[in-house]
């Protein structure tokens with residue numbers, strides 16, 4: 001997983017609350033056999049509407065999604081995180097995230113930033129007034145910077161450390177892989193192997 | 200204080216233990232199938248990682264495979280792609296695979312035990328909730344998600360939080376015509392679909408010890424239906440006898456060392472479980488489900504319950520919705536319920552003993568008019584074994600369809616599905632709305648009840664014949 005220390009880009013205002021994972025990626029898009037390529041299913045139903053924010057050219061290349069409260073509710077599908085990342089998003093800002101979505105996003109390195117709703121509203125206003133406004137999400141400094149405004153946020157130390165080191169669970173385990181190798185040396189010889197195949 | 204069986208197996212697999220973090224647990228065997236593995240392999244590829252232990256990994260094709268015309272290309276393009284992807288991944292990463300047409304192809308939880316790679320004292324995982332099946336051997340076995348599949352492929356370990364333990368004591372002898380399936384359906388009806396959440400269930404007592412390995416697998420298989428990720432049964436002579444001489448069973452000095460270790464795998468007399476419950480086997484009778492979750496079950500001799508009789512308002516609502524979906528009337532005798540389809544198969548009841556038990560009931564009889572019966576062996580090997588015993592003839596003469604191995608109508612991912620409003624008596628494990636096909640109505644039953652139902656056309660047990 002990529003390290004996340006600080007990211008600067010443009011932002012997309014998603015003025016909707018309770019965006020559930022069925023909206024983020026409908027079930028018909030789950031049949032794919034890769035972890036990539038889910039961008040076509042991202043907000044698929046809404047994207048049929050030419051007025052939907054992602055269909056506006058000025059927001060087409062945003063990398064930070066600024067959403068209403070309770071983002072990511074509903075089904076636990078990990079595909080929702082993959083779809084946002086595949087589309088190019090590095091961070092989502094909201095005043096509240098559903099637990100499972102937040103857990104899944106942390107597994108995959110998508111930063112979820114919790115700001116008070118009034119901060120979210122101010123950012124919406126700023127980026128709608130000027131879609132080219134640079135937005136910086138700084139995990140090291142624990143703040144979001146929009147023009148001259150600074151919005152501090154909280155995140156627990158363990159998660160912050162993992163994201164800044166770019167360590168997914170696999171990366172973390174691989175740091176201790178010597179322990180695994182040592183364990184393997186002690187495994188009894190009677191434990192079965194699948195190879196070579198005996199049938 | 201003594202240790203429970205689950206605690207012993209856990210302790211033997213801790214790679215790393217740090218306060219405030221989950222334990223890192225070593226995984227002895229990783230089973231793969233086509234549905235939940237593609238993203239995990241893709242993740243490895245993106246991160247430039249390998250499968251750490253291809254020699255502890257094995258794949259088979261089951262969920263999507265057709266049970267007819269298996270020599271032809273799979274018609275559904277999505278199913279075909281998932282299966283082709285598994286084959287491609289297995290080839291690229293060096294993973295052993297048993298593909299459609301191979302004698303060892305079949306439902307992943309049938310294939311492991313029949314190859315002898317499921318053994319006591321192991322940790323076993325698979326991206327499939329019914330991995331709990333392997334607990335019948337005294338192995339700690341549970342289903343995992345796709346991110347975890349990738350984690351195991353890359354590291355052969357998983358960070359896990361230690362589960363709590365629940366003892367389920369079943370003493371006494373089962374009455375004639377009552378099977379392992381009836382035991383587990385009765386347990387789930389008693390503790391509910393959430394009753395096992397956070398626990399490893401250990402099934403104990405004389406009724407469990409008297410069961411064959413296949414019966415024990417039926418019980419552990421459905422632990423997940425009680426909300427538990429794993430079920431366990433202490434290994435004994437029945438277990439050792441079953442494993443012995445299987446292709447991957449230890450041999451020579453390894454066999455002796457293994458058995459010596461396996462004999463230590465039982466809960467100590469002074470071990471303390473977080474919860475204990477008891478059941479009297481002698482009081483059990485053939486059991487069926489009437490609703491849309493596996494906890495909505497009752498003895499076959501009874502009547503459809505009246506939702507108003509439940510005390511918990513949640514249950515009242517759930518029962519009302521279930522009866523509407525199932526098209527049943529409160530008070531209707533279960534034995535009056537007409538069935539359109541009988542499904543004999545799945546990782547719960549698709550083994551050779553299940554087929555033998557059903558064939559025994561069907562022998563010399565004819566299928567009820569307007570009923571179809573699908574017999575789907577759990578693996579290609581089970582199918583071959585059944586044919587060598589002439590069971591296929593019994594099923595065909597009776598009027599049933601004799602199919603190729605796979606998950607089939609258990610989840611309706613292949614063409615074997617119920618149509619809207621169609622009612623089945625099914626030996627599988629889930630009666631969720633639409634599980635066997637959109638709008639389909641499922642009653643979970645044992646192989647004996649499935650067979651008797653196919654003869655009479657209404658839910659029945661062999662005693663009703």
Ligand code: SF4
Nearest residue numbers: 329545546606609610
């Ligand atoms: S038979 Fe049914 S429950 Fe078992 S693995 Fe297949 S789909 Fe899952």
